[in-house]
Amino acid sequence: MSEYEGRSFFKDAAYNIRRTMELDPAAHSKWEVFWLYPHIKAIGLHRIARWLWDHHRTFLARWVSNVARNWTGIEIHPGATIGRGLVIDHGMGVVIGETAIVEDDCHLYHGVTLGGTGKEHKKRHPTLKKGAYVGSGAKCLGNITLGMYSRVGANAVVLQDVPDYATAVGMPARIIERKREDVEISL
Known part of the structure; x- marks a missing residue:
């Protein structure tokens, strides 16, 4: 049983819509977000x-997942754990693997891959802690952790953990900045 199964489906959807309205200046109404934003459907x-x-x-489960991918361009494996408040901006080409864990209030852009390494039947995909942000085209691979409110730059290739409140960029990604934990980060 997933950690999020006990939550209300409709309360989570309403929260995701509100969060999208807060983060996307192009969103004009809750109805627009509900009907036209692919990540809400995905x-x-x-x-x-x-x-x-x-x-x-x-x-x-795999059939529903394939319908979602074909309809939205966002592929989320049914085994992935997705918290509430996930915003996938633009969405096309996002892939989230089977053992990935995405905690609450994370933000992904198009072309992001949360991919696995190896063929073992164990945890092999990334964990994104609360508030993690991953830029367009970034690839986060393996059983790594992106810390709370961490940021990954566009097109980065992340193969190692990113600490809480840190920013990682490049191929392979390196830490370029680390904020103090008491500093609020706006996404």
Whole structure:
């Protein structure tokens, strides 16, 4: 059973819509976000796929996941754990792998990959802690952790942990900045 299964599907959706309105100056109304923003549909369908996955209906879970990918351009494996408040800006080409964990209030841009390494049946995808931000085209690979309110620059390739409140850029990614924990970071 997933950690988020007990939450209200509709309360999570409403929170995601509000959060999108706060972060995206191009969002003009809640109805626009609900009907036209692909990440809202992708996350909603992921919640259904995850429920099926947790109840050993793996074929149906994968089917729902494929419908979501074809409809939105966002691929979220049914086994991935997705917290509330995830915003996937523009969305096209985002891939989130099976053992990925994305905690609350994270922000991803188009072309982001949270990918695995290896073929083992264990944790092999990234964990994004609360408030992590990943820029366009970034690749975060393996069983790594992006710390709370960390930031990953566009097109970075992250192969190692990023500490809380740190910024990582480049190929391979390196830490260029670390904020004090008591400094609020605005996304």
